[in-house]
Every structure is written in C-alpha cells, then in structure tokens.
Amino acid sequence: MEYIKSIHNLLFPTKNLCYLCKETSDSINNFICGDCLDRLEFVHRKIRLDSPFINIAYYTLIYNRYMREIIRDYIFNGKSYLYKPLGELMIRTIKEKDIIDDIDLIMYMPSHRRKEAKRGYNQSQLLATYMGKQINIEVSHGNLVKIRHTKDQNKLNKIERLYNLSNSFKVKYKEEIRGKRILLIDDIITTGTTMEECSKELIKNEAREVYGLALTSSKKLT
Numbered sequence: 001m002e003y004i005k006s007i008h009n010l011l012f013p014t015k016n017l018c019y020l021c022k023e024t025s026d027s028i029n030n031f032i033c034g035d036c037l038d039r040l041e042f043v044h045r046k047i048r049l050d051s052p053f054i055n056i057a058y059y060t061l062i063y064n065r066y067m068r069e070i071i072r073d074y075i076f077n078g079k080s081y082l083y084k085p086l087g088e089l090m091i092r093t094i095k096e097k098d099i100i101d102d103i104d105l106i107m108y109m110p111s112h113r114r115k116e117a118k119r120g121y122n123q124s125q126l127l128a129t130y131m132g133k134q135i136n137i138e139v140s141h142g143n144l145v146k147i148r149h150t151k152d153q154n155k156l157n158k159i160e161r162l163y164n165l166s167n168s169f170k171v172k173y174k175e176e177i178r179g180k181r182i183l184l185i186d187d188i189i190t191t192g193t194t195m196e197e198c199s200k201e202l203i204k205n206e207a208r209e210v211y212g213l214a215l216t217s218s219k220k221l222t
C-alpha cells in the first residue's frame with residue numbers, strides 16, 4: 001500500500017500547480033508558486049562542522065516553521081514528489097556559491113535498507129539524482145552505504161551520537177571516488193555528525209575533497 005502511494009506521488013501532475021501548497025497559480029516557477037517562495041528564507045549559509053574531512057558545507061534555507069512542514073511531508077508523509085522543487089532550491093546554492101566547477105561527483109546520505117523499505121524511497125537520493133541531471137554532474141549510486149542500523153540520532157547527546165555512528169558507513173567501490181571532489185547531499189543537517197562520518201569514510205577511501213549541501217539545517221549556531 002505504501003509502495004502504491006509513493007508511485008502515485010512520483011506521478012503527481014504538473015503544470016500551473018504548486019508542489020508545495022497544491023494551489024494552481026500563474027506564478028509557478030520551478031514547481032513553486034510566488035506565495036510559497038515568499039515563505040521560504042534563503043541563506044545559502046556555510047555550516048560549521050568540527051571535521052578535518054569536510055572542505056565546506058552549505059545549507060540553502062532557514063529551518064523556519066514552513067520549512068519544518070515541508071521536511072515533515074517529504075521525509076515522513078511519503079510526499080516523494082517534493083524532490084523536484086526542493087532539488088531546484090538547492091541548485092540555487094550551488095549557483096550562488098559558484099561551486100559547479102569544483103565538483104566531479106555527487107553522492108548522497110545513505111539510509112539503512114530497513115528504513116528505506118518502510119518509506120519506499122531515500123529522500124537524499126531523489127534530491128541528488130534530480131540535481132545531477134539538472135547540472136550535468138554524475139551521481140554515484142549505492143557506493144556509500146550504511147552498514148549498521150543505528151539508533152535515531154536525535155534521541156542521543158553529542159558523545160553518544162559519535163559513538164552510535166562511528167564506522168557505520170562504508171565505501172564499497174573505492175576506485176569510483178579516488179581523487180574525486182565530491183558533493184555530498186543531505187536533506188536536513190541536525191547535528192552534522194552524519195555528514196562528518198560520511199566525509200571521513202570518503203576521504204579514507206581517497207576522495208580528494210568533500211563538499212556538503214543540505215536543504216536546511218536545524219543545527220544551533222555556535
């Protein structure tokens with residue numbers, strides 16, 4: 001049933017329909033109406049991460065009340081079709097920061113098989129696939145994987161989070177990433193620990209540089 005629902009969501013009709021509020025409008029631009037666009041707060045901001053393995057990480061939008069609803073719909077309510085408008089928003093950051101020429105390969109946060117099977121899709125993979133196609137950069141699939149089923153990060157403190165995630169990601173085919181500059185896509189950065197751990201694994205497997213990009217971030221600014 002869940003599966004059928006997500007297929008339906010992927011086939012969501014287009015043309016003059018805002019993907020976010022589902023109203024029809026003449027002011028649709030990249031699947032979003034003018035009213036919804038006004039409710040989004042663009043920042044294209046750098047996020048502070050404590051990791052020597054990540055070159056720089058950005059997020060596109062402030063995690064305001066509207067963004068929270070969108071994230072909830074996208075991640076938990078099966079609205080997989082949102083990858084299109086959200087991918088478009090993230091491409092704005094890539095253009096704004098002028099990093100297209102600094103990227104050889106796009107990768108995304110893996111989700112554990114069990115979780116993905118339940119949801120029917122990996123939300124970061126949908127974003128990465130769409131963005132890669134739009135900006136004409138290759139996307140790596142199924143190479144960076146999650147090998148342990150970890151506890152939900154938001155129920156743990158910083159130390160427990162590090163311990164929970166350590167060695168839980170793995171690169172399967174080192175030759176695909178060797179010497180490459182990688183853009184790692186995530187939907188939301190909460191603590192940054194997941195992105196730090198993935199970057200560590202990529203650098204350990206001889207990636208040259210890792211850039212991060214998330215749609216939004218709920219990480220406290222320190």
Ligand SMILES: [Zn+2]
Binds near residue numbers: 018034
């Ligand atoms: Zn709208």
